[in-house]
Amino acid sequence: MQWETVIGLEIHVQLATQSKIFSGAATRFGAAPNSQACAIDLAMPGMLPVLNTEAVRCAVLFGLGIDAEIAKRSVFDRKNYFYPDLPKGYQISQLDFPIVGRGSVQVQLPDGSEKEIGVTRAHLEEDAGKSLHEDYHGMSGIDLNRAGTPLLEIVSEPDIRNAEEAVAYLRTIHSIITYLGVSDGNMAEGSMRCDVNISLRPRGEEKLGTRTEIKNVNSFRFVEKAIAVEVARQMDILEDGGSIVQETRLYDAERNETRSMRSKEVANDYRYFPEPDLLPIEIDDAYIDALREKLPELPRQKRERFCSQYQLSAYDASVLSDSRTIADYFEAVCDACNDPKLAANWVQGELLAQLNRTESDIADSPVPASELGVLITRIADNTISGKIAKQVFESMWNGEGGVDQIIEAQGLKQVSDSGELEAMVDTVISASPDQVQQYLAADEGKRKKLLGYFVGQIMKASKGQANPKMVNELLHSKLV
Amino acid sequence: MSIEQAEIEKLAELARIRIAPEELAAVTSGIASILGMVDQMQSLATSDVEPMANPLDASQRLREDVVTEVDQREAFQAQAPATQDGLYLVPKVID
Numbered sequence: 001m002q003w004e005t006v007i008g009l010e011i012h013v014q015l016a017t018q019s020k021i022f023s024g025a026a027t028r029f030g031a032a033p034n035s036q037a038c039a040i041d042l043a044m045p046g047m048l049p050v051l052n053t054e055a056v057r058c059a060v061l062f063g064l065g066i067d068a069e070i071a072k073r074s075v076f077d078r079k080n081y082f083y084p085d086l087p088k089g090y091q092i093s094q095l096d097f098p099i100v101g102r103g104s105v106q107v108q109l110p111d112g113s114e115k116e117i118g119v120t121r122a123h124l125e126e127d128a129g130k131s132l133h134e135d136y137h138g139m140s141g142i143d144l145n146r147a148g149t150p151l152l153e154i155v156s157e158p159d160i161r162n163a164e165e166a167v168a169y170l171r172t173i174h175s176i177i178t179y180l181g182v183s184d185g186n187m188a189e190g191s192m193r194c195d196v197n198i199s200l201r202p203r204g205e206e207k208l209g210t211r212t213e214i215k216n217v218n219s220f221r222f223v224e225k226a227i228a229v230e231v232a233r234q235m236d237i238l239e240d241g242g243s244i245v246q247e248t249r250l251y252d253a254e255r256n257e258t259r260s261m262r263s264k265e266v267a268n269d270y271r272y273f274p275e276p277d278l279l280p281i282e283i284d285d286a287y288i289d290a291l292r293e294k295l296p297e298l299p300r301q302k303r304e305r306f307c308s309q310y311q312l313s314a315y316d317a318s319v320l321s322d323s324r325t326i327a328d329y330f331e332a333v334c335d336a337c338n339d340p341k342l343a344a345n346w347v348q349g350e351l352l353a354q355l356n357r358t359e360s361d362i363a364d365s366p367v368p369a370s371e372l373g374v375l376i377t378r379i380a381d382n383t384i385s386g387k388i389a390k391q392v393f394e395s396m397w398n399g400e401g402g403v404d405q406i407i408e409a410q411g412l413k414q415v416s417d418s419g420e421l422e423a424m425v426d427t428v429i430s431a432s433p434d435q436v437q438q439y440l441a442a443d444e445g446k447r448k449k450l451l452g453y454f455v456g457q458i459m460k461a462s463k464g465q466a467n468p469k470m471v472n473e474l475l476h477s478k479l480v
Numbered sequence: 481m482s483i484e485q486a487e488i489e490k491l492a493e494l495a496r497i498r499i500a501p502e503e504l505a506a507v508t509s510g511i512a513s514i515l516g517m518v519d520q521m522q523s524l525a526t527s528d529v530e531p532m533a534n535p536l537d538a539s540q541r542l543r544e545d546v547v548t549e550v551d552q553r554e555a556f557q558a559q560a561p562a563t564q565d566g567l568y569l570v571p572k573v574i575d
Contacts, residue, residue, distance in 0.1 A: 017545050018545050018546065018547055019545050019546060019547045019548070019549075023549060024543070024546065024547055024548030024549045025547065025549040026547045026549070032553075032566055033565065033566035033567050034553045034556070034557070034566050034567065034568065035551040035553050035566070036549075036551070037553070037556075038549035038552070039552075039556075042556060050541070050542075050543045051540050051541075051542050051543065052542065052543060052545050053542035053543065053544060053545060054544075054545035055545075056542060073539075080494070080495075082496055083573070084568075084570040084573055131573060132567065133572070133573075136564050136567065136569050137564075137569075138572055139562065139569040139570060139571060139572055140569070140570050140571070140572050140573050141564065141565070141567030141568070141569055142567055142568040142569070142570055143566075143567055144568070269490075269494055271494065274534065276534065278534075278540055279534050279536060279538055279539050279540040279541075280534060280539055280540060281539065281540050282539035282540070
């Protein structure tokens with residue numbers, strides 16, 4: 001049978017606030033255990049939550065970024081369950097009246113096409129603490145630093161049909177939140193986590209199949225792999241005539257499989273009710289309009305502008321607009337060299353490769369955008385060849401100075417002096433009588449290939465510094 | 481609306497409340513009588529009444545995003561039954 005996969009994502013985004021959503025404790029990552037857990041986070045008797053204005057601002061800004069309805073009035077609820085990293089015995093969340101309503105994003109798929117993915121809602125809630133199950137004399141250790149960290153849970157419509165689309169959607173949300181600055185989007189530190197809901201149905205069928213939920217997948221690659229193995233697992237069961245159990249599963253990256261989280265004896269029954277300690281959040285049009293006005297250019301708009309303003313291909317524009325810092329860097333290089341095509345090639349090629357290799361961030365690039373601009377200018381004005389430029393880039397990366405300084409110090413200037421080049425060409429020709437014979441005897445088609453031998457020899461003799469265009473011209477005039 | 485004894489047992493488990501077997505019948509009938517009152521309230525016409533999230537006619541006040549709390553871990557952990565390496569220790573939990 002032909003099966004259709006239906007996927008919906010719940011993305012938890014940690015908001016970039018200084019303090020927690022309901023308390024004045026810090027949210028800094030990596031602090032000593034429980035050093036950022038105050039009386040409110042610990043649920044000491046008599047403590048009351050007070051909502052952080054910045055969390056509200058971030059949520060509304062995100063809503064505007066995905067063209068969503070912003071609720072003028074939204075309500076907090078208690079989601080009740082017992083777990084030691086949740087000291088109150090309930091999580092403050094939003095159920096029926098979330099702050100962000102229906103919206104959508106356009107995602108770009110690897111083949112260049114676009115797809116709209118609906119966002120059902122996004123709501124504010126608090127994070128729980130962390131349980132450490134290593135052996136503490138047979139007990140579990142609890143760190144409540146993360147308890148009360150503001151989260152925005154973004155729930156997608158079941159519009160996603162395969163792993164590729166899921167990753168594209170996740171990347172789109174990631175770039176929107178980082179463009180807006182509402183989160184640092186650092187997946188390794190858990191600033192963005194994802195639950196994946198997956199079900200299969202016979203192709204053509206309207207009704208959704210029974211779904212499973214894979215919890216807490218924390219990298220783009222794992223989302224892709226987790227979906228692949230879970231779809232295969234469900235398909236095997238259905239093909240054998242079995243049925244899917246609705247349950248929460250865990251993706252084990254090491255074994256590349258999903259497995260059932262030992263289902264709690266009583267299935268999720270959170271007995272939500274309105275949080276009596278918090279009043280409804282009320283927002284007026286003036287507040288929303290003021291934020292709308294400050295909305296920066298978003299990834300999709302930037303991508304489109306890069307295509308029209310710099311004549312970039314859709315692919316180049318999408319890579320360069322994926323992160324705001326890379327986009328800004330690229331535009332600074334363009335300004336410095338006035339050659340968008342070369343700027344795009346260098347930023348995507350050498351620069352991103354080096355950043356990947358050294359696992360560093362563009363903000364810490366040892367090569368500033370202005371210098372990369374100068375480097376490209378030196379290629380365009382024939383001071384150096386593209387090949388030598390890579391060597392100069394490498395030296396800059398290693399902190400050996402600016403472009404002109406390195407060209408000077410390493411004597412890398414392209415040889416464009418015709419007398420000097422002519423001498424080199426003569427030397428190579430007289431040292432290769434056999435090749436000259438072959439060349440002269442060959443037809444036009446083969447000559448092109450044979451000429452490469454001479455060019456190669458001259459480049460070798462000049463350490464790559466001979467002006468290739470002039471070398472070609474000289475060879476053509478001498479080999480007759 | 482009636483309620484079964486089994487539902488009371490399930491709710492008690494969710495709420496981590498221990499109800500002794502001999503108390504179960506009394507608790508069930510007590511809650512059933514409260515639900516009877518709820519039934520009576522349900523009969524009122526409320527379709528044009530907006531659901532109330534809070535009895536106070538006010539909206540939420542917000543606080544500035546400023547860190548105001550200092551680290552008081554030692555004071556808090558002095559009250560905890562067991563701690564180690566800055567962690568609170570609890571009976572082992574694995575999901």
